[in-house]
Amino acid sequence: METQSSQTTERPEPTREQIRRWRRYLADERHEADTYRALARKYTGEERRILERLVDAEERHESYWLALLGERALPEPRTAWSTRLLSTLALNFGSIFTLAMMQRTEQRSGYDGDEDAPDTMAADEHVHGEVVRALAAKSRSRLSGMFRAAVFGMNDGLVSNLALIMGIAASGASNAFVILAGLSGLLAGALSMAAGEFISVRSQRELLEASTPDVSAYHYFPALDVNANELALIYRARGMDEEKAQRAADESLRRFKNGGLLDDALAPAGYSDFEEIGSAFGATIASFCFFASGALLPLLPFLFGAEGVFGMVISAVVVSVALFVTGSIVGILSGQPPFWRGVRQLLIGLSAAAVTYLLGILFGA
Structure with a gap:
């Protein structure tokens, strides 16, 4: 602390931009410490001790910015609303979400190239990112098989049935025919996805069993x-x-x-346990249920009486929200920007629907 104090007295008067940046860093360090502290309460043993060490490190960084700011640390700075929102959602939805979010937070540290941040502090943040990545790896492996089936099922249900409904509705078909086509697409797609997932997972397990x-x-x-x-x-x-x-x-x-x-x-060379694949039965059920859930959403407006262009617009809006949320969740869990992953999924889904809509107009004419 004496070294930090002597460094602080030798510094010239900070600019307003520096103060603003330091206060943001202070808020972020406090927020990260609080998140790790809350996360540590959900773990036991070595994992808990590791998270508590991360809390200590974030508090050490907090002390550095407090020493630089002095009285300028008041009033207490607030973390960005988007960061607080993601943290709240992550802590409520489970540890894997929180770890994934913290991995991304540590990886995009603003300390790199900032002359006011010591190199050791920048290095700490990158190391923290790898620590969190390692902690999240086991949870991701447990989640990957079922999660893959859920994400693929939901996304395929949303996109395929929206595309089908848009194509049929754009052709000028009656509301009853649109509903019939949508229900047929839901059942056919869900059964096809479930069967394909069962065969895929079961075959993969059999291949690994042959190498065990x-x-x-x-x-x-x-x-x-x-x-x-x-x-x-x-x-x-x-x-x-x-x-x-x-x-x-x-x-x-x-x-x-x-x-x-x-x-x-x-010990099998290059072998990873079956947790990463999941059970064929579990993946089949997840794939069927999530495909059916996704396929039902674009059909709902028509089931409640919407017709024609109005029904297609409401259906597209409902599916757009679902696609964006699904893509964002995938982004969070993979440690990637959730907003842009949501936008990517949204654009891909709507593009497929737009193609079938145009085809429906063409064949309808």
């Missing part, structure tokens, strides 16, 4: 000839050169003969 070592091989290891150790072939098949493979096999067999295990020999 056979634990029954344990029963044969006691009979291995120490002088002609075939166990070395396992290591060689996994990429080791002959000399290293032989040493590893000899060591593994020696440990096994003394009552140890051959876990390293049976």
